Amino acid sequence: MNPLPLSRREMLRRCSLGFGSIAFAGLFSENANAKAAASQGNAAAPIPGQPHFTPRVKNVIFCYMSGGVSHVDSFDPKPELTRRHGQPVPVPVKPTMFNQNGNLMASPWEARPRGKSGVMMTDLFPKIAGCADDLAVIRSMTSTVSEHAQGNYFFHTGFPFMGHPSAGAWVNYGLGSENENLPGFVVLQSGAAVVPHGGLGLFSNGFLPAQYQASIIKVDGKPPLDNIQPRETDTLQRQRLGFIRELDSGFAAQTRDPSVEAAIRNYETAYRMQAAVPELCDISGETDATKNLYGLDSPDPLTAAYAKQCLVARRLVERGVRFVELSCLSCGIGAGNGPNPWDQHGKIKEGHGEMAHQVDQPIAGLIRDLKSRGLFESTLIIFSGEFGRTPFSQGSDGRDHNPYGFSLWLAGGGVKGGSVYGATDDLGYYAVENVTTVYDLYATVLHLLGLNHEKLTYRYGGRDFRLTDVHGHVLKDVLS
């Protein structure tokens, strides 16, 4: 830092050459990071913005199935349930959320081997099942909580309450952004999709600096992002920004404070974001074939809405956005409301059927589109809810929450497609083989991104925190 007072003109030159004329890469990446670390006295934190080793993937798309997909009806079919349909549960039943536990209930969906790998999956997601050879199914995932909000927090931050950084924030903190015009962590919504139970804290930067928090982009919203819509013409805004810059430069010269300089540069990025975000959501340039692949033409409005999220997710990945999370829409069946659309405590056949129809083609389309564009190998797709559902019924035709064993899948670069890891018992109640935790999942996700989960730390309140707390092992068996 230059200790001598700068002239106003010199400051002006340093800050910017004029709006829209020059890109300042620093805002989302190294400058802001280093500064944040310095301002926190955070000597123990690693220099972020650099992977620890060669990454396998650059971006993550998190297809979050809020409410909890039934694993025994999808990726972990259980013939035993069909055989013992209607019989009492032969093992001790753990306390459930609603305590209306019925007998074992067979899946309404047929299971069959898929692809060359022959992984068993039901007919619930026929199109995703068509991509079976690209998926690494983990059938032994577990959670520690039975309720939505805490489960959502646990699955996003590794801790079952608010205040901790979301995985997307950690990833951006660890790697920095590749696109200074867009936030590095984006949550997409469309139609009536809302934030899952637990609220915006699920996408929070927690104690990390605020630039790592998610921005919620409504892909069909007008505007797609709060305050992104200029209220004046571009000419007027440039005029305004020029005026602001002119006067700011005097103040910056007087204070010579790096945070003031950064705040001035901030306007440059904000200005460009106003164009970048709407451009991102404008899919008029996509071909009909692409749109059809995702299901944007679907007569089911929920499918079409989710398809747009998937398509925009691809566009985000193309633009170097690190972490994208998609939001399901509620079909209003069986207690599955806006924040927890998959929550079929009743009518699982109807509810899961509609929900699966909503996401099946769009996600399968996303996989195919990424592959055809050569993006699949640099992208990781995660498909998971906050827990699975009980193999026994709740009431007559629903299933309660089951955190003791459930399924998720990964797909993309570095992932062993067509594989199965871990297993639940014959009933699909408890994970019994290679029991897996959220920490293992994120250790693996970070590993694929080139980050050592034990070294990605941030000192806060007298402790070095990690996304994986003090746990987590990289699931080597699901890696290719």
Added chain:
Amino acid sequence: MTPRPSPIFSAPAASIALALGIATSASAAPTSEQTEFFERKIRPVLVSECYECHSGKKAKGGLKLDWRGAVEKGGDTGPAIVPGDAAKSLLIQTIRHEDADLKMPKNGAKLDDDVIADFVAWVNMGAPDPRDQPPSEQLAGASTWDATLALRKEWWSFQPRKDPAIPTPADTTWSDHPVDRFLLAKMESRGLHPAPDADPRTIIRRLSFALTGLPPKPDEIEAFVRESIRNPKSAEPLGGGALRLAQGLEPVETAGGGQERGEPIRNSTDRLLASPQFGECWARHWMDLMRYAESHGSEGDPEIREAWRYRDYLIRAFNTDVPWDRLIREHLAGDLLPDPRWNAADGFNESILGTASLRLNEHGFQPVDSLDEQVKTVDNQIDVVSKAFQGLTISCARCHDHKFDAIGQRDFYALFGVFASSRPAQVMIDSPAKLEETRSKLTALKSQIREALADAWAAAAQNAPARLRGETPDDRESEKLRARIAETERQLNEIEGAARHRLLQARNGSSGPSGPLQAGAASMPTPIARWSFKNDARDSVGSLHGELLGGAVVKGGRLVLNGADACFQTPPLPITLREKTLEAWAAPENLEQRGGGVLTVETLNGAVFDSIVFAEKDARQWMVGSNNFRRTQSLNGPVETDTAGDFVHLAAVFRADNSIALFRNGAAYGKPYTPGGDDSTLRDFTAGGSRILMGRRHTGGERAFFAGQIKEARLYDRALAAEEIATSFSAGPEGVSTDDLERAIDPGQRAQRASLQHSLQEMRAKLLASPAHTDPWKKALAQAQKEDGNPLRAWVHLRGMTGAEFADQWAAMGKDWRKAQEAVRAENRAECPTHWNLASDDAGQWFREGALKPESPARPGEFSIEPSGSRILTGLYPGGVYSHLLSQKFGGLLTSPRFKIETNNISVRALGGKGAMVRLIVDNYPLGVNPIFPKATLEQDRPGWIKLDTAYRKGSWAYLEFGTFDDLTRPVTAKGQSGPEDGRSYFGVSQITFQNRPQPPREEDKCAALFFDAPAPRNAEDLAANYGSLLTEAIAAWRKDSLSEPQRAFLDFFVRNGLLPSDLTALPALQPLVSEYRRIESAMPPLRHAPGVIEARGHDAPLLPRGDYKKPGELIPRGYLQALNPEPFHTLLSGRLELANAIADPRNPLTARVMVNRIWYHLFGRGLVPTVDNFGRLGDRPTNPELLDYLADRFVKDGWSCKEMIRFLVTSRAYRMSSQGSAKAGEVDPGNELLSHFRVRRLEAESIRDSLLSISGELSAQMYGPPEPIGDKGRRSIYLAVRRNNLSPFLAIFDAPKPFSTLGRRDATNVPAQSLALLNDPFVIGLAGKWANDVLAATPGASVESRVSRMFESAFGRPPRPDELVDVRQYLDARAKDGAPQDRVWQDLAQSLFNLKEFLYLR
């Protein structure tokens, strides 16, 4: 100077090493000097820093360091040390952090340089090590922590405060102020000089924001500048008088004494500290530490009831400068202090409000694992308290001894017991003394009323035998009447039924009178009740004739409802309704109304209902309403637009498979759905226990009335098919109209029908007026014939008997009764043992809070005066605890001792109403509303058994809580509904049983003992006389409050059934007394409440090895940190008071340091300890430890006054320094740790928003009160709602904290969302417009310069410089040239000024 870990380390290591000489081999027996060196310098560090991973069974990296042999052997990467060559020793390299991948201690702060030097010396002397044996297992474990603790206690922040002398810097002219002297001495030691004073405008802006969070007003700036110019002293250090002041002495009044008073900064400081805005600004700092929020987060984000009172408490506390130690005591134990502070203006307990801080937790949603939830909750409480007050992270020690600080795992569980022993509650904050006044007046009046009642009853009891014997002559008459009515109805129905049938048949075959039906349409369904409002509210199918209540009228063939109090109500249903369809043609009068019910079936108390409801959840939409929305979902059907006054057809179908569907105008409205969760299945609306309403959602519901008209309503006892509904819709409301019916009736029968209708009407009226219908004795005797255990049963059974028959029957009845009595008692004893009898001394084990008087339980026969109506009382209660014996406004909590749930069920014999509840509080979880948390709303006026199903929670620790509405942490009400607003709610409880069987205990027939234990009557005459004398005795006993329980039950029967007068119409003489009683009772305002905690018998918590609560270990006595307070707390209560005293103790080394450091941070932008929440090893060290101690000591000596400390600090010259540092400062001290110039800082989120409002003239001066919605555009930001799941986006963008734990130092991040908000947010743009308009209006015809000056002064506290004026002019001209109108041009300028960094930053 770097603080050293221990005084014994004070000698320089190198000199000792020299004195000892250098050995060549570690294995040679060490000399005694070497041994001493090892024991003093090396072993303690090995023990505290290394043993955790490198001793006993632990050998990370294959390395052990717990004896010489292991050290020599080394680990996986080779020998740890090369004796004699420190530089080559791996151990030294790792502790020096030479290798980035191998830094020791692991994850810890680097060891002190002195300690490293000791190790270097030790290795260089050959690493002499007296430990020639591996330690025994036991020894290693036992001694390690104590040794570690002893060493860690040497950390600087655990040392007693010193009272350092004020240094004398070389430059004694800069300032005499002690703060300046401490700072300058440090600066000089590094060759630095303080920056020159800032200009007065900068200073006043800095000061104003720091003290009030608001910009200075232009006149305040001008006054300050004037004073500064007039008083040349202002630019110089404070004089000797100021130093005297600074030292706590009175200034000496001299001829020049005016200089002190004239100090502009002192004057402004006094003004700002005295302004109410000071508290609003500093309370918010404290709220950051207490993770302040008004909701608990998680699913549903339930509110923390009245949390805002705590926010207001903080504002008042800072404004009145409550001593800091006092505030700490109030936060932890405000409810337990012997001398609470009373709010003089409003008469409530201020101190108790501090404990709300313990309740601002996040909470999980209906946790399945409630113990896990409790561990999380207490962990957070400990985290907040330890960080906020002590700058320590004690919650780190939940799973293991702290890695770096003097905090053991036992310490965590010693505190755990304290917090887990404190129960979550809403606590009453009103003054008990004030209640006492009302209480004593009511008590006096009540005893007079009791006397008067006893007189009246005694008189009435005289007539009891006669009333028993008395035949009422018209008895037979009424019976005949009833029979005739039944017969007439039958005839009428026969005629009408046949006609209706014919009509419908005909219509189904062809086209009906309301237009052609579609081909293939289903047949018209047949309702079980139908109301057409032709002339009245009669049911034209069955007998569910309605009553018009409130302002309801039938007019022009319609039921007209006013939306305020009008409704239609039927008598109880004759049949039980399960599957059903509700159908109506209704026209809302306006489309903005919310929540009105069109057609409802409800239980008689309104607690359970299904209804067609307009716009309750979603504006202008229909929905199927139900109690607490249990069977309701938003349907997202079409909204009603421009249809006010038009009739729409609605049909709600409730099917056997639990699904529900709504139809509008014959078409599905939204999707059919099956509700999930609690009480979501199809309900039984029982015969006799349910009724139909129209125009009101349900009885007791708020916002329940429908404004509009109903033309036709029908009820079906089955779920209609969609086609049937379509058919019915197209058949129109007339369907089968009264006229149609009349036309369809065989002409020969028309006259007969009219006559039948006429006589029916007459007979009904006659019956209603007959004494048989109104006389309570008649009713009671009739009832007694049907009821066992009715006190009149013996009479009705025996009254007709004589002689031997009488004697035999009497004896037989007595025998039966005894047998039954014994059987009931034996069964109850065996299957439902009483756990607590609250009529007995057991009540003393329970804990009472709020306005519940801590006195012995009520005796049998206690009663409460009804707050309104003609009845004085409803009945006499059994012995027990009652909240409402004087008033339903005296609510509170009654909680049981803690117990482990070991039975499948708990039954309570209780009564209550108006939102009162009994709840089983499991593991202190305060928010249970779903079925896995046992609880019941008390909705009965007489004592009865209520069962709680506890099987799910077996094995958990819990307590029972009875609470009135305002005292519950989470009452159960329908969404969008509040509870009783007059503060009335009540409960009473007499007995609790723990049992496995589902049925509650059987009630005993208690009063029979009065008869059968007394001499047998010889005949009916005798028996009647017995009733009289028993009654007389009971009344006499009641007068003296010495009733036995059988007498109570007996007397209660007569009172409840009106056989003894308890109604003002019968007792006009009591009117004055009762009126006076009610006047006093209703004049009393509702009691006020706030979140808090309550005491019970404290319990110690078990240590949880590795934090695993499923494996509890030994119990740890409640207490504080061993390092500070080794004695456990000696108390039967939680220990919060002891904890408060330990923390607020002036000898506590941390408390005052932590707080003065926080104050320093807020004023200077960086703490003397920069990590303001962490004074432990992972925190930063103080940059000026002597100054920190000086300030802490001064703070304590000044009576822990925050205002004094602030005044002291801002009157230093350091506070007036310019923010421009010298070139040398940039080189020598780039982080400005020595504060040689002021720090530039961005404003906090609240200040940004408040400044926008203030400058644009929109800021409201209103203080205090319930939170404003986050979209508010006028109140200060501190008053905006803080809902965890819905935080203000504007404030969040500017780093307002997320409320989850202590946050003493906010981020000031830089994200585009900030620029975007200031550029594009309509809120900002609107305020810019407001500001511009104000400026234009206030300066008509003024020059651009003067207007711009005015705006610069408001926004930045200074006039524009000439070059800035040029820029502004250019901007304005360019905008004007574009053709923008003048106000728009100025608005643009205003908004641009909002975007300037000078607006957002302080320098």
